Amino acid sequence: MRQRPWLVLVAGFGGLLLLMAAAETGALLSLKSLRGSETSLQARFLSRNRTLEQIRSNLYLSGTYARDSLLAPEQSGAQAQIVALENLRRDTEAALETYAQSLEPEEASPFRALRSEIDAYWRVLNRTFAWTPEERNKFRYAFFYEELIPRRTSMLQIADRVAALNEQALRRGDETLGAVFGRLQVGLQAMIAFTLLGGASLAGLTIFHILRLERQAGLRLTETEQAQASLQELSAKLVRAQENERRALSRELHDEIGQSFSAVLLEAENLLDLEPAPAVRAHLESIRSVAEKGMNEIRNMALLLRPSMLDDFGLVPALDWQARETAKRSGMRVHVTSELDDELPEEHKTCIYRVVQEALNNCSRHAQASMVQVVVRGETGRILLSVQDDGSGFDTQRVRGLGLLGMEERVRHLGGSFAIDSHAGRGTRLEIALPIATWNGNGNGNGNSHPAG
Amino acid sequence: METETRILLADDHNILRDGMRLLLERQPGFMVVGEAADGREAVELAREHRPDVVVIDIAMPNMNGIEATRRMVEKNSRIGVVILSMHYDESYVIRSLKAGARAYLLKDAVKAELIGAIHAVVDGRSYFSPKISRILQEDYVQILGRKSADDTYELLTDREREVLQLVAEGKTNKEIANTLHLSLYTVDTHRTHILQKLNLHSVPEVILYAVRKGIIS
Numbered sequence A: 001m002r003q004r005p006w007l008v009l010v011a012g013f014g015g016l017l018l019l020m021a022a023a024e025t026g027a028l029l030s031l032k033s034l035r036g037s038e039t040s041l042q043a044r045f046l047s048r049n050r051t052l053e054q055i056r057s058n059l060y061l062s063g064t065y066a067r068d069s070l071l072a073p074e075q076s077g078a079q080a081q082i083v084a085l086e087n088l089r090r091d092t093e094a095a096l097e098t099y100a101q102s103l104e105p106e107e108a109s110p111f112r113a114l115r116s117e118i119d120a121y122w123r124v125l126n127r128t129f130a131w132t133p134e135e136r137n138k139f140r141y142a143f144f145y146e147e148l149i150p151r152r153t154s155m156l157q158i159a160d161r162v163a164a165l166n167e168q169a170l171r172r173g174d175e176t177l178g179a180v181f182g183r184l185q186v187g188l189q190a191m192i193a194f195t196l197l198g199g200a201s202l203a204g205l206t207i208f209h210i211l212r213l214e215r216q217a218g219l220r221l222t223e224t225e226q227a228q229a230s231l232q233e234l235s236a237k238l239v240r241a242q243e244n245e246r247r248a249l250s251r252e253l254h255d256e257i258g259q260s261f262s263a264v265l266l267e268a269e270n271l272l273d274l275e276p277a278p279a280v281r282a283h284l285e286s287i288r289s290v291a292e293k294g295m296n297e298i299r300n301m302a303l304l305l306r307p308s309m310l311d312d313f314g315l316v317p318a319l320d321w322q323a324r325e326t327a328k329r330s331g332m333r334v335h336v337t338s339e340l341d342d343e344l345p346e347e348h349k350t351c352i353y354r355v356v357q358e359a360l361n362n363c364s365r366h367a368q369a370s371m372v373q374v375v376v377r378g379e380t381g382r383i384l385l386s387v388q389d390d391g392s393g394f395d396t397q398r399v400r401g402l403g404l405l406g407m408e409e410r411v412r413h414l415g416g417s418f419a420i421d422s423h424a425g426r427g428t429r430l431e432i433a434l435p436i437a438t439w440n441g442n443g444n445g446n447g448n449s450h451p452a453g
Numbered sequence B: 001m002e003t004e005t006r007i008l009l010a011d012d013h014n015i016l017r018d019g020m021r022l023l024l025e026r027q028p029g030f031m032v033v034g035e036a037a038d039g040r041e042a043v044e045l046a047r048e049h050r051p052d053v054v055v056i057d058i059a060m061p062n063m064n065g066i067e068a069t070r071r072m073v074e075k076n077s078r079i080g081v082v083i084l085s086m087h088y089d090e091s092y093v094i095r096s097l098k099a100g101a102r103a104y105l106l107k108d109a110v111k112a113e114l115i116g117a118i119h120a121v122v123d124g125r126s127y128f129s130p131k132i133s134r135i136l137q138e139d140y141v142q143i144l145g146r147k148s149a150d151d152t153y154e155l156l157t158d159r160e161r162e163v164l165q166l167v168a169e170g171k172t173n174k175e176i177a178n179t180l181h182l183s184l185y186t187v188d189t190h191r192t193h194i195l196q197k198l199n200l201h202s203v204p205e206v207i208l209y210a211v212r213k214g215i216i217s
Helices: A005-071 A075-101 A105-129 A133-273 A278-305 A308-312 A315-330 A346-367 A402-413 B014-025 B039-049 B065-075 B090-099 B107-122 B130-146 B158-168 B173-180 B184-198 B203-213
Strands: A333-338 A371-389 A417-422 A428-440 B005-010 B030-036 B053-057 B080-085 B103-106
Touching: A005 A075, A005 A105, A005 A133, A075 A105, A075 A133, A105 A133, A133 A278, A133 A308, A133 A402, A133 B014, A133 B107, A278 B107, A308 A315, A308 A346, A308 B090, A315 A333, A315 A346, A315 A371, A315 B090, A315 B130, A346 A371, A346 A402, A346 A428, A402 A417, A402 A428, B005 B014, B005 B039, B005 B107, B014 B030, B014 B107, B030 B039, B039 B053, B039 B065, B053 B065, B053 B107, B065 B080, B065 B090, B080 B090, B080 B107, B090 B103, B090 B130, B090 B203, B103 B107, B103 B130, B107 B130, B130 B203, B158 B173, B158 B184, B158 B203, B173 B184, B184 B203
Parallel strands: A333 A371, B005 B030, B005 B053, B053 B080, B080 B103
Antiparallel strands: A371 A428, A417 A428
16 A cells, blocks of 8 residues: 555546446346336237237127027028138137247136137037028027027136236236346445445545555654754764864864974974084984974964964954965965954854855865955844955856855854855855844954953 | 073973073073963063063963963063964964064074074064064065055155154154154154054054064064
């Protein structure tokens, strides 16, 4: 679920849609077949009914023809009726055959009875065909009322029973269809309920999952922010630790090792005063020159690590020194203008000094500038620094060296703003502003200044 | 000043103090009256022994040499302070001068220059290691060379240049008046004009200016 939420969603929603489509198609097909069954049921009933009706009417008609043949005075008249009766009999036999083809099981015995009755009826009628006119006159009433009518009535009764059975079959068919329809209805209801349930649970699952994703994203964001904050804190700590270490190293080099070299130098010179043997003198001269060289190297190293003026006298003397050093090394003119009368807190002082140092480095290394203007000003609540050169400039969007990033980082640690404005051929202007709570521009001490030491 | 020159040594390195003591005591007329290992001790010993000259390092524990100089000069303006330091930079030189020091020596030139520097401050003159003078001049030329328009020295009259040199050498107005046969009032006026034209505000700045220009060394 975590790796492939889209797969689960596609499977869930797709499955639900397929299910709904299948249910709908099934219901439509069932309805269609139901309708077909109903129609064929009706048609079957009607055609059977029609056949029965024909049998009944033939039987009625046969009575009429039989009576007419019995009543006919002439043999020829009776013969015509007999021919009509023969026709009726064939017709009825055909109808009976038709009906027999689609016989319901429970109709079998009444239908057999009907058939034998009819056969018997025709046999009885057949007997009358051979009668002479006298026999007809003599037996016709007795035959008509005692033989023919009761037989016809009995046959019609059987036919009615068959018709009733036919109707029953229709009703049964209707009931079966009704049951099928009812099952279809239940099935549809179940399907709708199932689909609703599935949709609801899928929606619930999706909502739950999305909420969980959102919560996870929130957690991750918080984690990232915390990590970023602690990273920044760490880097600020690192910068502070590095600066402290540099200060300690610089002092140690200058005050201890450098001074030791100067003591060695003086001792060697004192020994030289004692007019030693030439071989000893040569060694002493060598010691002296090594000590002198060592002193100079140590002093330069200490200044490079962290100029002692920064701690002894403050920012401006350190900036002045840096400007002179850069000027000597690179040949650029470097002007430092400062309107600060008061000493800054340690971190602000170091930040501005390092930013200027890096900026001057950039100017001499990359910008081919001939003049650099460094301005430090105090305003109420903040310190402003600008470094402007007349060098080649650069594209601030593309070039973002480690030096620039380091500067920006230092400034951001103190909650300050950092801006670089540069265009190819039109020099570079760097501006930073550092907020400082206890600062009122250039007035009273802020309690954080360092005594010269 | 026929008597011995009384000297106080202040440096937190024993070996260096020993070396200096050895060097100085070989000189006739010099006497080391005390040794201090930090600035605070130096101020106390200066009050106790009232030396003519204090040779003092800048970088020392408890109280640095510049602050100690300021306090010693405050108590006794005649005291001649010779700063002995590893620092080249003008910020150290100007602050030492402002605190009242009259000589600034680099530690790699103790043997060659300490005795000369002590003689200079005893005579009321300033002294700077040639190396320091050279660096200050180079820096100055560096800056000046690139904004050639304002070499303010050209604004001074010949008389003002004479006065400037004497001020830079540590002479009082009265001594200058005597040397140049001028009235005190005239010397004071010259002095004011010099400070205005050169945009300077104190005697130490004048001295530094003079060193940079090579007027004194």
